[in-house]
Amino acid sequence: MSETKGPVGRVKFEPIRDVFRDEARHFTTWLEQNLEALADRLGLQLSVVQREKAVGDFNVDLLCEDGDGRPVIIENQLEKTDHDHLGKLLTYLVNLEASSAIWVTPEPRPEHQKVIDWLNENTGADLTFYLVRVEAARIGESQPAPLFTVLAGPNEQGKEVGEKKKEWADRHYKRIEFWKGLLEKSKKEVPLFASISPSTANWIAAGAGKRGVSFNYDIFMDGAAVDLYIDHDQETGAKNKAIFDALFVQKDAIEREIGTALEWQRLDTKRASRIRLPIDDSGGLAKPESWPLLQDRMVEAMAPFERALRPRLSKVDV
Secondary structure: OOOOOOOOOOEEEEOHHHHOOOHHHHHHHHHHHOHHHHHHHHOOOOEEEEEEEEEOOEEEEEEEEOOOOOEEEEEEOOOEOOHHHHHHHHHHHHHOOOOEEEEEEOEOOHHHHHHHHHHHHHOOOOOEEEEEEEEEEEEOOOOOEEEEEEEEOOOHHHHHHHHHHHHHHHHHHHHHHHHHHHHHHHHHHOHHHOOOOOOOOOEEEEEOOOOOEEEEEEEEOOEEEEEEEEOOOOOOOHHHHHHHHHHHOOHHHHHHHHOOOOEEEOOOOOOOEEEEEEEOOOOOOOOHHHHHHHHHHHHHHHHHHHHHHHHHHHOOOO
8 A cells, every 4th residue: 555745635626706706807917927827737938918908999818928929818717618708819819910829717618619629720830729727726725726727729630630621621622623624524525424513522423324333533633534333232242243244244345445445443352343444644633734634534535435334234134
């Protein structure tokens, strides 16, 4: 059994309002004089520049500087977080061109914590946001002391997630723009896609006349393709392989009719199968300057691809 070196007390908590009756006159004043108590919990070097700094018709509780001399704003709220204080936090950050915003409260709502997490993920590396819970604690009969707990703050992983989200959003936008151009060209040569809308996915599909089987346009970052995707049997996948095999025995005739070799992907470890005509050396989604030529080539490939496969597919009985 381990032994302690002396008596061990119990921590008791009490409402923060019982210790600091007024947020501005009592708590903010105390925090201004004891800023290291908060700074240590955040792992920051902070110094006070001004209390109740005017920002238009509003006043930020504390305007501070970090160790690099960048502005940091602190917004205190001695009750449950609300939209009003969230708005003030952002208003002060923007108008004072601060690099960090710290929101101190005894009752953080989960919805507001999620907002702070979102801000850390979706803003640049030069902006950081913190949500800090403050509680009044006593040990035995000691004087009450504020106890700070950081609930949300920046981290490298969060910023990486944010950058990845931005990358995905940019990719989705590019796909929509790419599909708009391709579909406009395709409807003249391949009426099959005339009623299809642009998508954020890296493929757009049109029915091939058999449930679960589709003709697809595919766009990748560095290339493109057209394919026949076979997922008619979504239980065992056996019928998908049967459809593929029925077409594969006609491989030579199909490729002669299309005028090029195809990739015959039976995908034995997966449920579906695929027949693909890759379109290489024409750029991809990452090269917008290549899009017009690539779109032309995709449409030119899809027209004979569909003509060769559709009638044969319709004769496959599964």
